[in-house]
Amino acid sequence: MGLAMNWRRYLPHRLSSQLLLFIGIAVTLAILLVSTVFTYQSVKRERAQINENIQFLVKNIEAVSAALILSKDVEALESVLLLNAKFPLVDGILIVDTKNRVLSEVIKVDGFPEPLFTNKTTIPHLAEEALDTATGKTAEANWKNDFLPPDVQLENWYPIQAGSWLASIRIRYSLTELHDRTARQWRHTLLYAMTAALANFFMLVLMLRTPMRVLQQTTAFAEHLSEHIGEQTTIYHGTQEFYALGNALNVLSVQLQYQRQTMDEQLAHTQAILDNVVDGIITIDSLGTIRSFNQAASRIFGYVEDEVIARNIRMLMPEPHRSAHDGYLKNYADGGAAKIIGIGREVEGMRKDGSLFAMDLAVSRALDHDELIYIGIVRDISERHRLDRLKSEFVSTVSHELRTPLTSIHGSLKLLEGGVAGALPDAAIKLVSLAQKNSQRLILLTNDLLDMEKLAAGKMSLQLSQVDLLSIVKQSILDNGGYGLNYQVQYVLGAHPQSCLVIADAARVPQILANLLSNAAKFSGDSHQVDIRIILRDGKARVQVEDHGPGISNEFQGQIFGAFAQDNNGNTRQQGGTGLGLKITKSLVIAMQGEIGFDTKIGNGSIFWFDLPLATSEAKEQAERRMDIAP
Structure with missing residues (x-):
């Protein structure tokens, strides 16, 4: 391959020279090819003509000499041979009888035929191929002889017959004249080819001179x-x-x-x-060196652009992120998992004055001239955190202040409904019952808000231990049976193992089940059954709660675990609820190192499920180390 490509370095570098070279070679080869074909055909025709002439000569001699041989008229036979020996190219003619005795022989001396007298015997070589008189061997037929006949003397033997074999005739002829004539023709062919090639070269020079000058000017313009x-x-x-x-x-x-x-x-x-732009935009290379720093980033971190360009991004990070950052980049470049890139999360940043602040960071990767760079978008969320804290404190305070009087009101209404203060009129009973139900809803809402506040603040204390999930599920079905009857729904426990021990909080698992069971009852539609199943797989226990209602709309599926999320299917508000149950449920399941999700099909109901880790020795050790778990 290397040798095949090296020939290019021997070519001239200019296009005009290459064109002249290639076109000149092509034209020369074409002329040579055409001349060769014509010369070859000419030589071939002359060789064929010689063979035809020899055949004609033999037939002519045979026709005359047969009678002379029978009459043994040697002088007349000699005259016939002398006459035919004048034929061009013929060097000699010999006739021998059936006993190989020479009857008559004529040879050319200085171009004139003369008789030769001899008593020797000559054995004829009756074959189609000619013999080389110099070697005594059959003349070789090859492609070289087709182009340039050899300078040799050949002989052919032919029988003379008149009903029977009378004698044999030998014709000797020379190819010297044909050889010389063909050589001259080849020299003329080469001369014509060279002359045509030179003429073509000069014509090409004249034709290409102006276009090449224009091409040079165009090339200079393009450069x-x-x-x-x-x-x-x-x-x-x-x-x-x-x-x-x-x-x-x-x-x-x-x-x-x-x-x-x-x-x-x-x-x-x-x-x-x-x-x-409001958000800070920072780009770094694969080594963490800052390459760009917009004005918003300057406002957020307190640095001007010149103070950070060409410095490492670590300067904007507090410990321990500062020390770990280079290792994280290297690990990601080596194929490790992304922690922020393409994901985004909330992190801490450090300003020029050393103060720390919360920020949202989203990082993406890109190629800049085949070089990997990272683009970070930074947003200062300190104010949002402050407002979130104020909101949480407000909700917590209001919820705490409301729960005690609401509990008292609810208890008093229950007593009135029970007749403690005496019999009430029917209209009053209806009003008291309505007030009692709404106070109960307010208490549940207050409790949900308090749970949400605790989960958001990381103050929800979970007691993880080994619990009997099957017993909790059965008890929850009994505890929530009355709620299901309000919707004419019955909870049915389906497939389940004989026993099922998991690591969870025994007080919070019933809360999770109550939320899922109540939701299933409210959204069962025309169906009167909710199926509960427990499945063991991959070291986890999965609880499934399946309703046979209308299913969850595609638009709502992505929001279902959000706070205050309720599907707007036309009857949501009629079903009641705060929209916090599934949010709290998900936070509790995740806090217990589990998973939660759902499968739904429009018109065929939904299956809500959550997984909890099975109780193993390793899981028990982890639970003992994690008694207080934030969401």
Whole structure:
């Protein structure tokens, strides 16, 4: 492969020289080929003509000499041979009888035939192939002889017959004249080819001189086009190709000028956006070196751009993230899992004055001229955290202040409904019952709000231990049976193992089940049954709660575990609820190192499920180490 490609280095570097070389070689080869074909055909025709002439000569001698041999008229036979020996190329003619005795022989001496008298015997060689008289061997037929006949003397033997074999005749002929004539013809062919090649060369020089000069000018224009965008080159009209090339370069020059103007405008527009965007945008390379730092990032961190460019991004991080950052980049580059890249999360940043603040960080990766870079978008969420704390404190305070009087009101209404203060009129009983139910709803809402506040603040204390999940499920079905009857729904325990021990909080698992069972009852539609199953798999216990209602709409599926989330299916508010149950349920399951999810099909109901780790020795040890778990 290397040798096949090295021939290019021997070529001239200029296109005009290469064209002259290739076209000259092509034309020369074409002329040689045509001349060779004509010369070859000419030689072939002459050889065929010689063979035909020899055959004619033999037949002529045979026709005359047969009678002379029978009459033994040697003198007349000699006269016949002398006459036929004058034939061109013939060097000698010999006739021998059936006993190989020479009857008559004529040879050429200085171009004139003379009789030769001899008493020797000659054995004829009756074969189709000619013999080389110098070697006594059959003359070889090969491609070289087809192009240039050899300078040799050949002989052929033929029988003379007149009803029977009378004698044999030998014809000797020379190819010297044909050889010399063919050699001259080949020399003329080469001379004509060289002359034509030189004429072609000079014609090519004249024809290519102007186009090559135009090509050089066009090349020079193209080389400096980046420095002279918008300028035009002179168009050569001599050939369509050069005209198209020049015109294309002129169009390209105009387009580049327009694109440069457009790019400058886009860069100015993009820079204006980057300078005025609220979020900080920072780009770094694969080593963590800062490459760009917009004005919003300067406002957030307190650094001006020149203070951070070409420095490591670690300067904007507090410990322990500062020390671990380079290792994280290297691990990610080596194929490790992404912790922030492509995911985003809340982290702490450090300002120039050393103060820490909460920020949202989203990082993506990109290629800049085949170099990997990372783009970070930073948003200061300190104010949002402050407002969240105020909101949580407000909700917590209000909830605490409401729960005690609501409990008292609810208890008093229950007593009135029970007749402690005496019999009430029917209208009063209806009003008291309505007030009692709504106070109960307010108490549940208050408890949900308090649970949410605890989960959000990380103050929810969970007591993880080994619990009997099957017993809790059975008890929850009994405890919530009355609630299901309000919706004419019955809870049915389906497939389950004989025993099932998991690591969980024994007080919170019933709360999770109550939320799922109540939801299933409310959204069972025309069905009167909710199925509960317990399945063991992959070291976990999965509890499934299946209703046979209308299912969950596609629009609501992504929001179902959000706070105050309720599907707007036309009857949600009629079903009641705060919209916090599933949010709390998910937080509790995750806090117990479990998973929660759902499967739904429009028109065929939904299955809500949660997984809890089975009680193993390893799980028990982890539970003992994690008694207080934040969501």
